[in-house]
Amino acid sequence: MSFSSSSSSSSQPKADQLRDEKLLQVLKYHNQTKHNFNKYARGPHGLDWANQPNPFRRYLSAPLLPPLLHFPTQTEPQKNSNPNQTQSQTAQQNNPDDPYVPPLYSSLFHSLPPPKPISHSTISQFFYDSLALSAWKSTGYSTWSLRVNPSSGNLHPTEAYIIAPPIESLSNSPFVAHYAPKEHSLELRAEIPSGFFPNFFPENSFLVGFSSIFWREAWKYGERAFRYCNHDIGHAIAAVTMAAASLGWDVKLLDGLGNVELKKLLGLEIFPEFEIPSRPVKGKFPEIEFEHPDCLLLVFPSGIGKQFDVNYKELSSAISEFSNLEWKGNPNLLSKQHVCWDIIYRTAEVVKKPLTIGDSFAIDPFKSSGVCGEGSYKDFTVREVVRKRRSAVDMDGVTAIPRDTFYQILLHCLPSGCGSEGKQRRQLALPFRALPWDAEVHAVLFVHRVTGLPAGLYFLVRNEDHFSELKNSTSSNFAWAKPEGCPDDLPLYELDKSLFDSKSSGSRLSEKLSCHQEIASHGCFSLGMVAHFESTLREKNTWMYPRLFWETGVLGQVLYLEAHAVGISATGIGCYFDDPVHELLGLKGSNFQSLYHFTVGGPVLDKRIMSLPAYPGPDSDT
Structure with missing residues (x-):
């Protein structure tokens, strides 16, 4: 008994010391990456266009699931017998169950519509309105894409995954898939055990995971890129939450899980370990293109109430088996040469979250926003x-x-x-x-x-x-x-x-x-x-x-x-x-x-830039 007490008391100072060291690293990164009047944060002196990272990750040889559907952005004109109604309001009144007529934007801040079931159509809408391409832009010899989820410098370090039960017309088995926005399709990464969803989550729910490729952002912004990658994760969280809300779905971060669990769940163990150099270096580092697991979101029917909880200990144990799954596809190479800003990767290491079993999962009642104008x-x-x-x-x-x-x-x-x-x-x-x-x-x-x-x-x-x-x-x-x-x-x-x-x-x-x-x-x-x-x-x-x-x-x-x-x-x-x-x-x-x-x-529009439809896009982009 005395030995156990001594061991516990001696380990506590070590834990406190480790926590202090991690905090010092975070503060060092934050202060070192500040811009000041007389000095900007360290970054490239010019843009290496020949090695601009490919904004589209693909898992080569991973099969594409049946194509996701596309939807008209603008509501088709409706026959309107009420002069006080807008076309959108008339369309909703005439077709309340029409999946092609989403609710009015401002209405979502008051209440969510009745939840729609998971289907090929609703999953298609979910991605189309959150993470898909929104347009292509062209001027001179340059063509580039825009996405529904914004990104610092339009560099898009965020990658998205869906972990879902069987969905008719998409997959007969529960699966993990990577979302490919250029194709608006899902790449099958693995089939998962049939008991995974019913054991842990309510019916008609699925998971969305996000990861970051730091190199994509660091190519342009250098050491400050870690900040911007996490801005983009926040934009993506909000984008999927709004798209889910339009389908009557609620979203909650499963923040009890840790970095290890996310890495296994998203199939990111495929990437080799990256050995962090002691200083910024330039060269060929294909391993720098690894994906850092960021977060996992549960998407579920709104209004479900406190009818379920998440047992993080048992969930973690189930996820540990994902290492044994047959993972399909290999990640494409994004650049031929790279620059490693070492402080980004040191900071990413110390902010990795461990599994926190004691975390509770709370579903709070929806709260409407105020009305003024x-x-x-x-x-x-x-x-x-x-x-x-x-x-x-x-x-x-x-x-x-x-x-x-x-x-x-x-x-x-x-x-x-x-x-x-x-x-x-x-x-x-x-x-x-x-x-x-x-x-x-x-x-x-x-x-x-x-x-x-x-x-x-x-x-x-x-x-x-x-x-x-x-x-x-x-x-x-x-x-x-x-x-x-x-x-x-x-x-x-x-x-x-x-x-x-x-x-x-x-x-x-x-x-x-x-x-x-x-x-x-x-x-x-x-x-x-x-x-x-x-x-x-x-x-x-x-x-x-x-x-x-x-x-x-x-x-x-x-x-x-x-x-x-x-x-x-x-x-x-x-x-x-x-x-x-x-x-x-x-x-x-x-x-x-x-x-x-x-x-x-009020924006100033650049008439030199031509806007092109998101789908089908140009044959290739620069």
Whole structure:
């Protein structure tokens, strides 16, 4: 007995030391990859176009399952006997069960439609409206594709997998498949045991897994690429959550599983172990193209209630047998030569999450979002919004939005939805409800062109438990006052209007902080996403580091969709000066850190670029 006690007590300091070492590595990475006025984070001095990574992973010799279906983006004109209805509303009324007529975008924030069964058609719609190609673009000798899920630099490091029970017209057996967006098809990787789904998950449910190829992003962005890969995971989480919602499906992150389980489940053990060099090096490293397993999402019928739980210990044991499956296909080579930024891979190692058996799986009731300026929406269907979303390359510096539209957009950015009870904290509203942790990300807003609202610096508090800490941590000169007309359940605060005394001073400020990019000031508003940072990593563990970026990506996807739904556009900004943002707010230390910037406004269209249909696309892309 005394030996056991001694052993336990001696192992605890070792565990604490290891945890501290991991935290130091994360903080080292985060600080080393900051941009500053006098120095940018390390990256390539120029783009090696000859070795630009192929944006499409394929598993060579893996059989393609029967082709997924395609769907019209725009609702076909309907005979309308009611002049007060839009065509989309009429189409839904005339064909309530028609799978080709998705619900209106704005309706999903109030309630989800009745869940549809899993079928060839609904799985096709799910991928078509979340991860598929949305268009091809062409100018001069260059042709490139766009996707429904956005990506930093359109580099697309995110790969997606489905683990599903038998689906008629797709597979007679339960299976693991890789999604190939260029073909809008599923590549069969393995058939799995028949008891896997009924033993652990409810009927009509399936799993979606995401992985990242760091090299794709590092080719352009160097050491900062790990940040951007995790932004993209967040965008993908939100994209699949919105597509699932349109089919009446709910989504939840299965975050009790660890890196080892995800690697086995997605068939990523096929990749050889990557030996991390001691410094950045260039050469032929095909093993650098491995896929890092990120997360696993359960997609299940909405409204199912607390009718099931997930036994992570037994699930992990079942997944361990996946190593013995017959995995099909070998990954294609993406580049002939590579550059290894070693700090990316060291950081990815220390934030790998282990299996946490004690984690509970909670399905919270759906919480609707607030209503302020819902008349701003253009009655687009979900498919019209998600498939026509584009990243603006420039803003016109003229377009303004009404104050109520601005408030409505922010109401859809709240994690807990709206209502008379409780504060903003838990993530219960669409699409944030996919994340199991309390909100850790806030937004500092640079308001430029919102009619009825003074230009200035504002702050959206997305977890009201942080309010006192935020107020005490930021400049004592900030007003923290509710702006005029702001809904009671929108925790938005005016900080400082004096910084925007003239139009030019406000523009210079937001441009300057976003790497001198005019797009940050030429929109209606821009923002920086400020995360509850070091204390979260200390209290919850270092594996929260990528998850903080996932949350910013989910929030960014909402901003993309909201902008398009009200008739304007948006763009994510990964290049900004980290510490100058903190200095503007008066933040010291690392308890709050800016992790992502965004701008929303009237886009400038480049008429030199031709837009082509997503499918069928060109024969080849550059």
